[in-house]
Amino acid sequence: MGVARLDEVRAAFLEDLGQAGKDASAVEAVRVKYAGRRSGLLLDLTAALRDLPKEERRDYGRALNDLKQDIGKCLDEAREASISGAAAPQDMVDISLPGMALTRGAEHPVNLVRRKIEEIFLRMGYDVEAGPEIEDDWHNFEALNIPSDHPARDDHDTFYVTGDRLLRTHTSPVQARVMENRKPPIRIIVPGKVYRRDSDLRHSPMFHQIEGLLVDEGISFGNLKATLETFLHALFSGHGVDVRFRPSYFPFTEPSAEVDITCIFCGGSGCAVCSRSGWIEILGSGMVDPRVFERVGIDSERYTGFAFGLGLDRVAMLMYGIPDLRQLFSGDQRLTRQFA
């Protein structure tokens, strides 16, 4: 008797449990043998305590408690892992049945375009940045030289969250955020979701833009032109597009230009997609307005830079011939499956 006996019982229990394996009724038999309420071995071991000499009782009692706990735990685990005879694996699985076919996922066309654009700019040494979709008035408008009475605010059908918080209407606020936190040279692109209160064939309340910004000493409009031409030729490689710059206006760039490519559907001769003009407008751009530099704390005497922004969804529609912008966000797998 004594502690040595407990060790024997422990070894025998583990042996029995091992043999029971995952068979639920065998596990139950082991439970009855050791932990059964009326005749389990643990009962005998508890009763034996009384017959022990006083000086052995403490150690024995302690070891017995440990043994009870361990047996309980092992039984619980074995019961959980066990399978009742009626549902043993050989009855559940018919290995001669054909397997379940996994449907193949596809990348969303907007993501395909985004990655294509990221690859082009990463090759040119740009970093990919991100910013918050719930933006404050300062970064979305003020820092970009769009004060509250500026007519350009009317073009941004803004969703306001609270007085000062809004859903960003463009990715341009990330320009301001990065310039506030970093010293030039800065070379970034910023893909992301933007929001405007608008919905029709060509507009969705949520859409995607990609922003670009380069700031350094001695940056000229020539750099802007060369960069955007290189980019657009790479993006539409295979279509042999021409690129043209038209003077335009944005509050945060001066001078500003809108950039067109020759229509990839008619090659420039004029069709329904390009409204018979032969050109498709693809992005907005310009030299960063010195007022923006001053607002974000960059020395406008020392640094110049250019910025640009384009709609990813529009490029995806052009590239893949998708007629209705809203189809991109309908969740209809007939669209995405085509890209698998």
Ligand code: DAH
């Ligand atoms: N943020 C402008 C928009 O959403 C697009 C844009 C135009 C971005 C010119 C630029 C830029 O960075 O230089 O309409």
